[in-house]
Each structure stands twice: as structure tokens, then as C-alpha cells.
Amino acid sequence: MSVFTLEAGLALLGLVLLMIEAFQPDVSRRTLGLTAIAGAALALMLLPFCGTTLPAFMQPWHQLDTLALFYKGFALVTTLLVLWLTLECAPYLTRFTLEGKLAEMFSLPLIVCAGMMWMASARDLVTVFVTLELVTVSFYVLVAFARKSAFSLEAGVKYLILGALSTGVLVFGIAWIYGATGAMSFDGIAKALANPATSKATALFGAALLLCGLGFKVAAAPFHMWVPDVYQGAPTPVTVFLSVGSKAAGFVVLTRALDAFLVPGSIIASEVKALLLVTGSLTVLLGSLPAMFQTSVKRLLAYSSISHAGYLILALACRDSARFDLSSGGIVAFYLATYLPMTVLGFFGLGLMRVNGLGEDLKDFTGLAKRNPLLALLVTISFASLAGLPLTAGFLGKLFVFLGLADHGYWGALSCAVIAAAAGFYYYFKTILAMYTTEGTDVPALSFSVVTKTVAGVLALSILILGVYPKPLQKVLMPAPAAVAIK
Amino acid sequence: MSILEIIIALPLIAALAVWAGAPARPVSLGATFVNLALVLFATVQYAGKTGLAFTNSRPILENPAMSFAVGADGVSLILALLTTLVMLAAVWQIEDRPDIFHIASLLIGGGALGAFLTTDVFFIYAFHELALIPTFLMIALHGRAEPAQRKAVAWKTTIYLGAGSLVLLAGLAWAVLEFSGGAKLTFDLEALRNQARLTPLPVDKQAQIYFVLLVGFGTLVSLFPFHSWAAPAYATAPTPVAMLHSGVLKKFGLYGLLRIALPLLPQGAQVPWVQNALLLMLLGNILVMGLVTIHAHRLDDTLANSSVMHMGYIFLAFAAGTDIALKGAVLLMFAHGVSIALIFGLCGRMRNQLGTLEYSKLGGLAAHAPAFTVLFAFGVFASIGLPGLTNFAGELMIFAGSFAGFKGTLTHLHWTVILALWGVVMSAVYMLRAYRGIFHGGANTGLFMIDPALSQRVPFILLATTLLVTGCCPWLLLNLMKTAL
Structure with a gap:
């Protein structure tokens, strides 16, 4: 059995659940949710045992290297967490859905997951486009799912319009690249770009459009405007999915595309690098600085997610250095692996507060620690890691990015990143401080299930363990992805 | 392990x-x-x-x-x-x-x-x-x-x-x-x-x-x-x-x-522009902060500023870079840590009991709290650099070690040492004045405090004893640093 059967299986399971919901209304949503979770968990367990051989006809547009396998696992873990959070948030979410139904919230994530897994293996731009659309179109539905809530609808409309626009730009870029290089596959593009005879202006225009289109998906400045509204309006589980899953998917495609654009001898290498450095610097600043003035924690996390995207783009701008065992794609993967537990944990906290009748504003966090020491500690760990406090996973990711920038002598970008990190300390610790304040309102003790406690505890532990013992993760990500392309 | x-x-x-x-x-x-x-x-x-x-x-x-x-x-x-x-x-x-x-x-x-x-x-x-x-x-x-x-x-x-x-x-x-x-x-x-x-x-x-x-x-x-x-x-x-x-x-x-x-x-550290910058900064610590401390009106202000000021001596040792001065710096780091913790601990107790630390409202506290006064005196005298307490050993080694290279002409470093010595005088002025004002003389406002219970004296006795023991036998610590730093 090969990995792509898992992906097909997941998509099929999503369709089956959709049909069950439509024609068997008496099946409870808990059953549906648990089935979806069981399916995803099974796929995750089978993933390491799947063969990595591909039939000959697939090889031109599909690959199974270390990076692809890593992102497939990443997508599955994210989906599992999102599905569980959806189940936990169901009592609150159903108030805003039609007839209190939730089925698509369990089936669509499976289809999104299949799309993200497929995308990680993409070897040409057509596959990228198809899988990206599979993911994005599913997200249009998910974002607007709480349709009785005006915020969710607003978020849905914004995401739809900007998403469609970015898709258009992306296709336009793909067309130009095809025109310039005569190739759709990343290998072919790389080969053409290394050839000085290729038209530089055409290729550059296409690459820039492609980067703009992908920039929308990963929320890179100046295409980040939609993020705060959409993240705030979407149901919290969907926000997690957008912020972790969709972002990781965007970055895997970016990694692949940049591997081609920045191939040794590429005629557009220096321009693309400059573009990345400027975009990355802008993104960290435009994410971090506005975040300092947010009063809604959910919105704050949205801005923080923009700023994290900025660090990742800066990491991509640092091409491979002999001084690290991690390639720049590896650093991005490492950063995302540390970003997953901390972001999901932060949103878990938000979701659980919502279910218990609290809001998502800073004032709702005031005095949280008094009656909920465990929840407060978990959120503290998550936010400290997002801020990049040493001994948490978040610090190492940032350290790699900073060292890479310093190693290449990108001092301007480095100073922007440092300013953004300093601002980050302010807004994350503002929230932490609020939680431990003793004066003011009394937050009641919140209740949440044992499984949720365990899941959140595991996420927190993984943040702390990765912060002091990152070696296993580095083992997974190395040697450099290109070196072990498995045929 | x-x-x-x-x-x-x-x-x-x-x-x-x-x-x-x-x-x-x-x-x-x-x-x-x-x-x-x-x-x-x-x-x-x-x-x-x-x-x-x-x-x-x-x-x-x-x-x-x-x-x-x-x-x-x-x-x-x-x-x-x-x-x-x-x-x-x-x-x-x-x-x-x-x-x-x-x-x-x-x-x-x-x-x-x-x-x-x-x-x-x-x-x-x-x-x-x-x-x-x-x-x-x-x-x-x-x-x-x-x-x-x-x-x-x-x-x-x-x-x-x-x-x-x-x-x-x-x-x-x-x-x-x-x-x-x-x-x-x-x-x-x-x-x-x-x-x-x-x-x-x-x-x-x-x-x-x-x-x-x-x-x-x-x-x-x-x-x-x-x-x-x-x-x-x-x-x-x-x-x-x-x-x-x-x-x-x-x-x-x-x-x-x-x-x-x-x-x-x-x-x-020895490149002239770096050394001169450091000498200027540490003189700021010693002289400027010394004067600021003299003008403090509250005990906690005095202590906090004096703690800033005393860092200047240790930086002096780093600027000099001689072995004796650096060892003195380590000794003073230890001594300052113990003495400032002792005084801050006692100061916190005073604030809890009295509700204020303004010099104008305090006086004659020794009458009802003799043990507390003695413990406080340990901290004060250590800060001033009284022989027999660790700070003295550290400061002496720093001053001697920093002046060691004197060959007839005064360099910037030597001038700094001479100026820094006045810091010792300033410490004596503000610390003794605070001590006399708070513990001796008449009560200004009728505020008084009593000695802590025996078990609550233990931590302070522990710190005071440490100051005395390592002050009388600084070799206990110096023996740990046999090689040049």
C-alpha cells in the first residue's frame, strides 16, 4: 500500500460522512466526529508503514521525499487536533449553525487534509493548483460555517473574495512561468531558469505573480489584510486549521517553488531573494506592531500568526548554509513543527473559554489563573513559546532564523525580525500578566474533559521537550530533503 | 549524571x-x-x-x-x-x-x-x-x-x-x-x-x-x-x-x-576606546549614583541605589583586568550578594511592621528591637566595607589590583581608581546616616518595631555569619580560584 491510498481513503471517508449526514439524520454528530477522528488517527498510524514506491505514471508529478512525508504527518496531526477541538466546541458552535448541524465540520477537514497531504508531494504547478483549490474551496465553506453569526459570514465573504483574487493571480503567474520556461514541473522550471537563454523579465514576472498568489495563502505582507478579520470571525477550530494547516500547506509549496527559483545559477535568484527579504521584513513588522494594540486575544493571535509567517519567509530567503544540518526548507519545517503545538494550544485555551461562556477579549483573561491554574499554565506555556522564550520550542525556531540571517549578512531583515520579536514579548506577556492578576473580576472555574486535558498537556509537554531536546526532530528532517528523494 | x-x-x-x-x-x-x-x-x-x-x-x-x-x-x-x-x-x-x-x-x-x-x-x-x-x-x-x-x-x-x-x-x-x-x-x-x-x-x-x-x-x-x-x-x-x-x-x-x-x-577589553568608555560608565555608577543615594529620603531608595553604585567597583576590576582585581571582583560579587540580600530582607520586614520607610518618620527603633538592629548593622557595615566582613576583602583586592601597574605616571585607570575611592566615603556617609537615623536617637513619630521571633531570625543570622566567616577567612573562597582568571 502506498501513501496516496491513504489520501484517497481520507477523501472518501469525508464523502461518506457527508452522505451519512445528508441521508441518515439520526446518526449523532458525536458518532460522526469520532468516526472522522478514528479515520485520521488510523491514517496517521499507517503513515510510517506505507511504502514509498510510486507507480511509474505518477512519478513526473508526485514525489515522496522526507519533506513530503513530514508535511503529510503534520497535516494529519493538525486535522486530528482540529476535529477534536470541533467536538469540544460543538455545544457552542451549534448555536450558530443551521438546525444545529455540524456534519460538514467533520467531513470537510478530512478532505482538506487529503488535499494538504497531496500538496506536500506536488512536483508540478498543476498539481499544486488543484490541491490548493481543493483546500481553499473547502475553507470557504468552513470559515462561513457558523452562518447565524454575522462575524463568521463577514469572514467568509472576505476570505472568498480575496481567496478567489489570489487564485486568479496564482494562475496568471503559472501561465507566465510556463510561457517563460516551457515547463510545469519544478524540475523543468529549475532547469530552464539555470539556462541563461531564458527570458529573465518574463520569468521574473511570473515568479513574482506566483509569490503574490502564495503570499495571500500564507498571509505575507502586503497580502495579509484579510487575516485578522477572517481569523477572528471564523469558528475557533477553523481558525486553528487556517493558522496551522493552511499556512503549512502554503509553505510547503513555497519551499518547493523556491527550490526551483533559487536553483544554483538561476537567472532570477538575486531578485527573488530580495523580494523575499523585503516581504519577510514587512510581514514580521506588520504582524507584530499592530498586535501590540489588540484587545481581543483571538485577533492578537491572528496578528501573531502573520508575524510568524514573516519569520518563515525570512528563513526561506536564507538559502542553505554549510553551518547548519538543516536546509532552509528544513528550518521552515522545524519552525512549523514547533509552531503547531504552541498555536493549537493557544487556540485550545480560547475555544475552551468560549464553550464555558467566556469571551475572547483580554478582559476575559483577567484573573483566569485564580480558579483555573491548569488552563492558565497551559496558555502561559503556549504564549511564552510563541513569544520565543528560551527553553521553549519557539525560541529555537527563531534562533535558527536569526542565525541564518546573521550568517548571510542580511542585517536589515535581522533588525526587523529582532524588533518584531521584542514587540512580541510585549503583547504575549501582556496577556500572561492579565491571567495572573489578582484584582478585579472573578473568573469561574471552567470544566473540560479528561481527553482535552490530556491532549493539551501533551501539546504543552511537547513544547517544553522540543525546547530543550530538539535532536529527534532534526533527525526526522535531515539529511537535506533533496538528498533522499525516494523513487 | x-x-x-x-x-x-x-x-x-x-x-x-x-x-x-x-x-x-x-x-x-x-x-x-x-x-x-x-x-x-x-x-x-x-x-x-x-x-x-x-x-x-x-x-x-x-x-x-x-x-x-x-x-x-x-x-x-x-x-x-x-x-x-x-x-x-x-x-x-x-x-x-x-x-x-x-x-x-x-x-x-x-x-x-x-x-x-x-x-x-x-x-x-x-x-x-x-x-x-x-x-x-x-x-x-x-x-x-x-x-x-x-x-x-x-x-x-x-x-x-x-x-x-x-x-x-x-x-x-x-x-x-x-x-x-x-x-x-x-x-x-x-x-x-x-x-x-x-x-x-x-x-x-x-x-x-x-x-x-x-x-x-x-x-x-x-x-x-x-x-x-x-x-x-x-x-x-x-x-x-x-x-x-x-x-x-x-x-x-x-x-x-x-x-x-x-x-x-x-x-x-583593553582597547583604549572600550576601556575609556567603561571607565566613564563605572565612574557614573560610583560617583553619580553615590550622590543620588546620599539624597534619598527613604530606606528602600537608599538601598536600591547603593546596590547600583556598588556594581561600579566590580566593573573597575573588569576594566583593570589584573588577576588580583578579578579575584577581588568575584569575592565582592559574593559579598555584595549576601549583604544586599540581608539588608533587603530586613528592610522588607521593617516595611511590613511600620508601613513606611521614610527617614523623617523613623527613629530610635533599636530600643525595642536590639537583635534586629545588630543584624542590620552587619549588612550596613559590610556595605561600607568594614574590615572583618567580606566586602572589605573584595574592595581592597580590587583597588590594589587596579592600581598595581602604577609606574610613576597616572593613566586613566589610575585616575579612576583615585576617584572611585571616594565612593567608599560616600557609602559611609549615607549608610551610617541611615543607620543612625533609623535605629538610634529619639522616635520621631512614635513608630516602633519589635524583634522577629527566633525562627525568623535564622535566615538573617545565616547571612550575617557568612559575611563574618568569609570576611575573616577570605582564603576559604580564594582557594577555590587557584588559577588565573
Whole structure:
């Protein structure tokens, strides 16, 4: 059995659940949710045992290297967490859905997951486009799912319009690249770009459009405007999915595309690098600085997610250095692996507060620690890691990015990143401080299930363990992805 | 498994246990007491040896090479001893406060121990940050001022120390990148030091990196002009936090200069523009802050500013760079830590009992609190540098060591020593005046205080005895530093 059967299986399971919901209304949503979770968990367990051989006809547009396998696992873990959070948030979410139904919230994530897994293996731009659309179109539905809530609808409309626009730009870029290089596959593009005879202006225009289109998906400045509204309006589980899953998917495609654009001898290498450095610097600043003035924690996390995207783009701008065992794609993967537990944990906290009748504003966090020491500690760990406090996973990711920038002598970008990190300390610790304040309102003790406690505890532990013992993760990500392309 | 790993882990585990609901006082007292015993044991074992001992390394990444590596030489053991002593006293004197006081004290102490006993730059930096966070939180949440004011103080401290840490991180990263020799990045301090011995950097680059590190570490130690966070922070911080931060954590910046900056960049410190800048800054600490301290109207203000001022002497030793001066600096770091923790602890008690620390409202307290007065006198006289107490030994070695190169012409360094000596006079003026005003003479407003219960005197007696013992026998500590620093 090969990995792509898992992906097909997941998509099929999503369709089956959709049909069950439509024609068997008496099946409870808990059953549906648990089935979806069981399916995803099974796929995750089978993933390491799947063969990595591909039939000959697939090889031109599909690959199974270390990076692809890593992102497939990443997508599955994210989906599992999102599905569980959806189940936990169901009592609150159903108030805003039609007839209190939730089925698509369990089936669509499976289809999104299949799309993200497929995308990680993409070897040409057509596959990228198809899988990206599979993911994005599913997200249009998910974002607007709480349709009785005006915020969710607003978020849905914004995401739809900007998403469609970015898709258009992306296709336009793909067309130009095809025109310039005569190739759709990343290998072919790389080969053409290394050839000085290729038209530089055409290729550059296409690459820039492609980067703009992908920039929308990963929320890179100046295409980040939609993020705060959409993240705030979407149901919290969907926000997690957008912020972790969709972002990781965007970055895997970016990694692949940049591997081609920045191939040794590429005629557009220096321009693309400059573009990345400027975009990355802008993104960290435009994410971090506005975040300092947010009063809604959910919105704050949205801005923080923009700023994290900025660090990742800066990491991509640092091409491979002999001084690290991690390639720049590896650093991005490492950063995302540390970003997953901390972001999901932060949103878990938000979701659980919502279910218990609290809001998502800073004032709702005031005095949280008094009656909920465990929840407060978990959120503290998550936010400290997002801020990049040493001994948490978040610090190492940032350290790699900073060292890479310093190693290449990108001092301007480095100073922007440092300013953004300093601002980050302010807004994350503002929230932490609020939680431990003793004066003011009394937050009641919140209740949440044992499984949720365990899941959140595991996420927190993984943040702390990765912060002091990152070696296993580095083992997974190395040697450099290109070196072990498995045929 | 090294004994140092247990020493680092114990307070952190105890903090976790207290958070999880274990009885706060017995657990934290037990852990700090055991920790003091362990450090004493390690110190006795180390006596007579040289170089790093108790080393153990657990790699966490291969490239860039990072490892959880522990190891201690005389300097780190002296500072570990200081940490465990002050931690025991700080935890002991907590009375009827929420558990978070114990947790914070254990975390600050544990973080400081980690910073002093690890030998990997990554962990040295990380443990220091770990210790800073509870400091900020405690000032903001339990500081002794109105909520708005203590939050302002906490943010001021956070911004200063956060910015200082970032500058420090930049300097450390720069050093790591420069020293790793092109191939592989390493954060291992020993490897970096070897590299510095074998292939030293060009002198002007050494000077630049040293200056960045000086500003970074200096901000953490309240080096003039990056000092203005310190006085309000210590005046506002809850007692155990003030004791631990001023007594122990602030020494981290000095320790970093001594352990990282000076060995890696030995010539950088002696480049004229760097040395002159440092001399000017430390004169700011001693003379400007000395005058500020003389004009303080409250005891906590006096103490906080005097603690800033005394850092100047230690920087003088770094500027001089002679072996005697550096050893004196380590001695003074220990002595200052113990004495300032002693006075801050007593000062916190006074504030709890009297509700004010204004000189104009206090007087004649010795009448009903003779034991308290004697303990306070120990701290005061140590700060002034009275012979027989440790501070004297340290200051004497620094002054003598810094003046050692005198050959008939006075250099900038020698002029600085001459000016710095006036700091001793200023300390005597403000400390003795405060002591006389508070404890002797008539009661100004009818406020009076009584001696603490016997069990509450123990932590202070412990610190005072330490000052006396190491003051009379400074060789106890100096023997731990047999080789040149």
C-alpha cells in the first residue's frame, strides 16, 4: 500500500460522512466526529508503514521525499487536533449553525487534509493548483460555517473574495512561468531558469505573480489584510486549521517553488531573494506592531500568526548554509513543527473559554489563573513559546532564523525580525500578566474533559521537550530533503 | 549524571510540586536546604582542584552543536553557593504569603543556578531568561505599590532588561558566528574558549564584540547609564524577589562578562576606546549614583541605589583586568550578594511592621528591637566595607589590583581608581546616616518595631555569619580560584 491510498481513503471517508449526514439524520454528530477522528488517527498510524514506491505514471508529478512525508504527518496531526477541538466546541458552535448541524465540520477537514497531504508531494504547478483549490474551496465553506453569526459570514465573504483574487493571480503567474520556461514541473522550471537563454523579465514576472498568489495563502505582507478579520470571525477550530494547516500547506509549496527559483545559477535568484527579504521584513513588522494594540486575544493571535509567517519567509530567503544540518526548507519545517503545538494550544485555551461562556477579549483573561491554574499554565506555556522564550520550542525556531540571517549578512531583515520579536514579548506577556492578576473580576472555574486535558498537556509537554531536546526532530528532517528523494 | 544537574533540577522540581499543591513552605525550604548542602559538598570536593569539574554533557543538537553541558570551576561554585544561601534565606523569611512567592523564589534561584553551572552559551542565556520572567511577574502582581504604579515599574524593568537581553543575544550570536571557524556552529563555551586561544580574532573586532556584550550584560547589572530600571524595581519588588534579584540574579551579567566576554575577547577589553568608555560608565555608577543615594529620603531608595553604585567597583576590576582585581571582583560579587540580600530582607520586614520607610518618620527603633538592629548593622557595615566582613576583602583586592601597574605616571585607570575611592566615603556617609537615623536617637513619630521571633531570625543570622566567616577567612573562597582568571 502506498501513501496516496491513504489520501484517497481520507477523501472518501469525508464523502461518506457527508452522505451519512445528508441521508441518515439520526446518526449523532458525536458518532460522526469520532468516526472522522478514528479515520485520521488510523491514517496517521499507517503513515510510517506505507511504502514509498510510486507507480511509474505518477512519478513526473508526485514525489515522496522526507519533506513530503513530514508535511503529510503534520497535516494529519493538525486535522486530528482540529476535529477534536470541533467536538469540544460543538455545544457552542451549534448555536450558530443551521438546525444545529455540524456534519460538514467533520467531513470537510478530512478532505482538506487529503488535499494538504497531496500538496506536500506536488512536483508540478498543476498539481499544486488543484490541491490548493481543493483546500481553499473547502475553507470557504468552513470559515462561513457558523452562518447565524454575522462575524463568521463577514469572514467568509472576505476570505472568498480575496481567496478567489489570489487564485486568479496564482494562475496568471503559472501561465507566465510556463510561457517563460516551457515547463510545469519544478524540475523543468529549475532547469530552464539555470539556462541563461531564458527570458529573465518574463520569468521574473511570473515568479513574482506566483509569490503574490502564495503570499495571500500564507498571509505575507502586503497580502495579509484579510487575516485578522477572517481569523477572528471564523469558528475557533477553523481558525486553528487556517493558522496551522493552511499556512503549512502554503509553505510547503513555497519551499518547493523556491527550490526551483533559487536553483544554483538561476537567472532570477538575486531578485527573488530580495523580494523575499523585503516581504519577510514587512510581514514580521506588520504582524507584530499592530498586535501590540489588540484587545481581543483571538485577533492578537491572528496578528501573531502573520508575524510568524514573516519569520518563515525570512528563513526561506536564507538559502542553505554549510553551518547548519538543516536546509532552509528544513528550518521552515522545524519552525512549523514547533509552531503547531504552541498555536493549537493557544487556540485550545480560547475555544475552551468560549464553550464555558467566556469571551475572547483580554478582559476575559483577567484573573483566569485564580480558579483555573491548569488552563492558565497551559496558555502561559503556549504564549511564552510563541513569544520565543528560551527553553521553549519557539525560541529555537527563531534562533535558527536569526542565525541564518546573521550568517548571510542580511542585517536589515535581522533588525526587523529582532524588533518584531521584542514587540512580541510585549503583547504575549501582556496577556500572561492579565491571567495572573489578582484584582478585579472573578473568573469561574471552567470544566473540560479528561481527553482535552490530556491532549493539551501533551501539546504543552511537547513544547517544553522540543525546547530543550530538539535532536529527534532534526533527525526526522535531515539529511537535506533533496538528498533522499525516494523513487 | 553530575551532581550539578541535581542542583539545577531540584528547585525547578520543587516549584512544580508547590504549583501542583504540595505544602509550599516545607517543600521549598527542604529543597533549598538540600541544595545548599549539595553545593557545599561540591565546593568541598572541588577545593584544591583547578579547571572545570563535575562535567557532563548531553547533546541536544549536532549542528549547530548545542548540549546541556554542566560544569563548574571556582567562580561558578562561589556564585552557586551565593545563590543557594540567598535562596534559603529568601524562602525562609516568607511569611503568610500566597504560594506564588515560593514558586517565584524557587524559579529565580533555579534559573540562576542553571545559568551559573551550565557551560553551553545557549543554556547560560536561557536559564537567565527563565529567572527573569518570574521577577517581572512578581513585581507586577505583588509589588509593594498601587497596581498602576507597580505595573509601570514592572514594564520599565521588562523593557530595560528585555532590550539588554536582546543586545546580549546579538553579541553572543556574533561571538558564536565569529568563533565557529567557518565550518560548524558551536555553542559550547569550552570549545569557543579553545578557539579563542588558538585563533584569536583581530583586535578591533574583539573590541566591537566586547562592547556589544558589555552593553548587553551591563544593562542586566545596571551599568550607568543603563541603570534607571534598578532603583524602582528593587524598591517595588516583593522582599524575596528583591533579595534574589539584587543578591543573585544581577551577578549574572558580571559572571557572563567574566566567563564569556573576557576569555573569548581578552584584548578587546583593553582597547583604549572600550576601556575609556567603561571607565566613564563605572565612574557614573560610583560617583553619580553615590550622590543620588546620599539624597534619598527613604530606606528602600537608599538601598536600591547603593546596590547600583556598588556594581561600579566590580566593573573597575573588569576594566583593570589584573588577576588580583578579578579575584577581588568575584569575592565582592559574593559579598555584595549576601549583604544586599540581608539588608533587603530586613528592610522588607521593617516595611511590613511600620508601613513606611521614610527617614523623617523613623527613629530610635533599636530600643525595642536590639537583635534586629545588630543584624542590620552587619549588612550596613559590610556595605561600607568594614574590615572583618567580606566586602572589605573584595574592595581592597580590587583597588590594589587596579592600581598595581602604577609606574610613576597616572593613566586613566589610575585616575579612576583615585576617584572611585571616594565612593567608599560616600557609602559611609549615607549608610551610617541611615543607620543612625533609623535605629538610634529619639522616635520621631512614635513608630516602633519589635524583634522577629527566633525562627525568623535564622535566615538573617545565616547571612550575617557568612559575611563574618568569609570576611575573616577570605582564603576559604580564594582557594577555590587557584588559577588565573
